[in-house]
Amino acid sequence: MSHERCAVIGIGQTKYSAKRGDVSMPGLLREAAQKALADAGLGWKDIDAVVIGKAPDMFEGVVQPELFLAGALGAVGKPMMRVHTAGSVGGSTAIVASHLVSSGVHKRVLTVAYEKQSESNAMWALSQRFPFQPPVAAGAGGYFAPIIRAYMRRTDAPDHIGMKVVVKDRTNALKNPLAHIHDPEISIEKVRATPMLWDPIRYGETCPSSDGACAMIFSSDGSEVANPAWVLSTAMRSEPMLFPGRDEVSPRAGRDCATSAYKDAGITPADIDCAEIYVPFSWYEPMWLENLHLFENGWRAVDEGKTELDGELPINMSGGVLSSNPIGASGMIRFAEAARQVRGTAEAHQVDGAKIAMGHAYGGGSQFFSMWIVGKERP
Amino acid sequence: MTTVELVSPFVLEYAYKRSTGPVIGRFLTALRAGRIEGVRTATGRVLCPPVEYDPETGEDIVDFVEVGPEGTVTTWTWVAEPEPGQPLSEPFAYALVKLDGADTAMLHALKCGKDALVTGMRVRAVFAAERSGMITDLAYFQPADLPAPELVPVPAEHPVTRFKAPVHAEYTVAAGATTAEFLRGILRKELNGRRCPSCDKIYIPPRGSCPLCGVRTSEVVPLAQKGTVTTFSIIRIPFEGQVLEPPYAAAHVLLDGADVPLLHIVGDCDVDDVRMGMRVEAVWVEDLQPTLASVRYFRPIDEPDATYESFKEHV
Numbered sequence A: 001m002s003h004e005r006c007a008v009i010g011i012g013q014t015k016y017s018a019k020r021g022d023v024s025m026p027g028l029l030r031e032a033a034q035k036a037l038a039d040a041g042l043g044w045k046d047i048d049a050v051v052i053g054k055a056p057d058m059f060e061g062v063v064q065p066e067l068f069l070a071g072a073l074g075a076v077g078k079p080m081m082r083v084h085t086a087g088s089v090g091g092s093t094a095i096v097a098s099h100l101v102s103s104g105v106h107k108r109v110l111t112v113a114y115e116k117q118s119e120s121n122a123m124w125a126l127s128q129r130f131p132f133q134p135p136v137a138a139g140a141g142g143y144f145a146p147i148i149r150a151y152m153r154r155t156d157a158p159d160h161i162g163m164k165v166v167v168k169d170r171t172n173a174l175k176n177p178l179a180h181i182h183d184p185e186i187s188i189e190k191v192r193a194t195p196m197l198w199d200p201i202r203y204g205e206t207c208p209s210s211d212g213a214c215a216m217i218f219s220s221d222g223s224e225v226a227n228p229a230w231v232l233s234t235a236m237r238s239e240p241m242l243f244p245g246r247d248e249v250s251p252r253a254g255r256d257c258a259t260s261a262y263k264d265a266g267i268t269p270a271d272i273d274c275a276e277i278y279v280p281f282s283w284y285e286p287m288w289l290e291n292l293h294l295f296e297n298g299w300r301a302v303d304e305g306k307t308e309l310d311g312e313l314p315i316n317m318s319g320g321v322l323s324s325n326p327i328g329a330s331g332m333i334r335f336a337e338a339a340r341q342v343r344g345t346a347e348a349h350q351v352d353g354a355k356i357a358m359g360h361a362y363g364g365g366s367q368f369f370s371m372w373i374v375g376k377e378r379p
Numbered sequence B: 001m002t003t004v005e006l007v008s009p010f011v012l013e014y015a016y017k018r019s020t021g022p023v024i025g026r027f028l029t030a031l032r033a034g035r036i037e038g039v040r041t042a043t044g045r046v047l048c049p050p051v052e053y054d055p056e057t058g059e060d061i062v063d064f065v066e067v068g069p070e071g072t073v074t075t076w077t078w079v080a081e082p083e084p085g086q087p088l089s090e091p092f093a094y095a096l097v098k099l100d101g102a103d104t105a106m107l108h109a110l111k112c113g114k115d116a117l118v119t120g121m122r123v124r125a126v127f128a129a130e131r132s133g134m135i136t137d138l139a140y141f142q143p144a145d146l147p148a149p150e151l152v153p154v155p156a157e158h159p160v161t162r163f164k165a166p167v168h169a170e171y172t173v174a175a176g177a178t179t180a181e182f183l184r185g186i187l188r189k190e191l192n193g194r195r196c197p198s199c200d201k202i203y204i205p206p207r208g209s210c211p212l213c214g215v216r217t218s219e220v221v222p223l224a225q226k227g228t229v230t231t232f233s234i235i236r237i238p239f240e241g242q243v244l245e246p247p248y249a250a251a252h253v254l255l256d257g258a259d260v261p262l263l264h265i266v267g268d269c270d271v272d273d274v275r276m277g278m279r280v281e282a283v284w285v286e287d288l289q290p291t292l293a294s295v296r297y298f299r300p301i302d303e304p305d306a307t308y309e310s311f312k313e314h315v
């Protein structure tokens, strides 16, 4: 394992919204990076390297963002790289950046992930009709809906569970001023009344399309601030999209990733005070609760309110992906929000006394998983 | 394994909508008005085209300077045979032009005879008659001693904040030997899988190697044209580029004998009748082509539903 430590000393997020027409793409990232620098009490010159992540290139038509964005991130003359693992990219970008610190290569690293969905159309990008194929591609929802149906059948979950997750997350979002969706009237009935897009996924059970960026600054000794979050462990796993016997509902890569993250942090799932997990469609909360070994029966945990802000294990205190979804940044937001909890800086959506928190992201056809465990105490 | 190549064109195109931000927006707004603006950095250098942030200090840039319209060519390359979409249809040069007042050079088209081209030559910006806040509002540069066409005024509108950035990429996708073999079977209305010699699993569409074992699949296995819907979604959402009219059922169809489901459409029935365990068969189009779309869809057959137990390991 790592020799040096890695501490989160700065966190910056833009407000998430449907369209940030007032800034360019570089300007959007810069806004998050400058907030993170201010949070850490640092300037551009204090940063040794920059690691960025974004959604797949077709999602916004930008290739080689590391060339395009260096000027906006104070990276001129510094090492800069891009990480790329589909929807989990925000998580894996943070992990790669943290390793540059924990390995002793750099003292302070800035990491930023972003997406400007208003400039493009992710649904179009994910629904290409490739040669030799039948026209079955229908966006991320088209891919995940059959898997959600399989989960419902496998566990005999009642229909209202997904809607309950939405109500919980969007109620949490009301306490997070940065969240894209603020809907004070959110209710099961309101979600139920929304149209089915990809049956069994209702419109009300899907994530929004957001513009936004998230940044963090890592340091090897955490001395820059009074309340750093310490990275206790990181883990990534991947698996092919299709093979015989693949459990698409609870992929082995996700289970192994979680096992590895807990083991390396020296904890069990019971030690986690709260978690931010990647839930772009409501049903993925109970599915991941099981996949990540947090609850044996995910939907019952949801049904019994165990994942609410004041529950046994609060999940997605910030409102989650269901309330804000700049795809390339969504994973990093999970990681950053976990760090905010143990730093005690989550303001209105703070979980009292949170000492250990988990951030999680997944991407592709549930093929890439990235996780970290962060703690209040220096390991 | 056959070596005959099977290829298909594939075009990817989309018009992304870029927000300019204040600096590039101001530059484009000036171009629309027939002027060229650069930016001044903290050390006093003037950059044109402008950048949003000072490359030396990383700080915001706030100071704008009008430059040009004349400048000096610092280097160039000759384009003897212009392609569609390039700035000029006649042979031209791409040149780096350092506009008067600027410390950096701008890449643009230079319209002049090849014989006149020389590094250090003086050139002048020529603006397009119709301008909309794009880099192409500056149509090209020409030798400074030629008479410049008069600038056609365009009505001053609100400042430029956005522009369209169309991309168009043409690919030729090669099916590869294993898929080509499968697609030739389709032309004979056959659905042929491939078996892994190590784990015995049968893949359809076939794969050249087994992702579980990492070995080449060897044996071609003709499969039944019947199967079971293991899970599915009803697509009710309309979207850009959609081929089928929603609602339609997109399903995982596990062909009898196969070990992985095929993703396809279930048709010939009410979408609300589609269910897990439903038995279906392939329906072919009349004009068979080497594509899995030659199976128009799978339709229900008069067989009792498969029990969940019989296929649960596949969902």
Ligand SMILES: [Zn+2]
Pocket: B196, B197, B198, B199, B200, B201, B210, B211, B212, B213, B214
């Ligand atoms: Zn095998």
